Amino acid sequence: MSSTVATPEDGLLIGDFAKRAGVAASALRFYEERGLISSTGRRGGRRVYARSALRRVAFIQAAQAVGFALEEIGAMLSSLPQARTPTTADWAQLSTRWLVVLEERIKRMTLLKDSLTACIGCGCLSLEKCALYNPGDEAANTGAGARRFRM
Template sequence: METLPIGDFAARSGVAPSALRYYEREGLIRSTRTTGNQRRYLRSELRRVAFIKIAQQVGVSLEEIRDALAELPENRTPTKADWARLSAHWRRKLEERIAIMERLRDQLTGCIGCGCLSLQRCNLINPADRLAARGSGPQMIINPPS
């Protein structure tokens, strides 16, 4: 089966070789090795990298992405159906996130204008159906204590 060395794979995926090695260490992607220990990537791995990049745009951490990718079959190249199932899952996450941002958009001007931006009662804060934007950052807004 045709494989790509890391430089070509990096060029095709738009991800730096160093990042690809990092992803591999973190268990997000896999590669085979030549007899001389150099990485060779299956073309199907491109789809994994694409998924990683898309999930990152949505604000998902590599750890969560790894967990999601773990649902793909280990022993065979994932089929369209495998990918479709996974992407349906992410579609829902994406929709949640879109909903949050739409609410933010609808209320931003009003809230700032009216001065309710005291964070106490404004519904920009503490939305029940939040989706973590980032692992770090001001978790209190989106993930209030208690």
């Protein structure tokens, strides 16, 4: 027997919401702790979520799948209205900003992919002398680590 309430305005209990969203209830609590989603209250001691939050969870999952950090996802979601269900126009505006970031990531990943074999195959094995990624050891001034590959 399901505990889903009959009226949409009442929302879904956390277990039912988790099933609909395809995530564990613990993930929902984690997202809520991070400010990515919010429950609308409690019923019988259990969190209740508005059905409109399902889109936010789907967005979180999609953004994580392409490599966005939770902090980045939170910043993107913060542009959505909190007092009402986001409209198609709200989501379109968000996706436009997301597209810019994705295009830049695709560009960097393509560059890495296209030069990876040549870089590994050159045999220098040196971040100090690598003519491709660190000509003239210019990265020495930025500190240790593979800074050019951090996203």
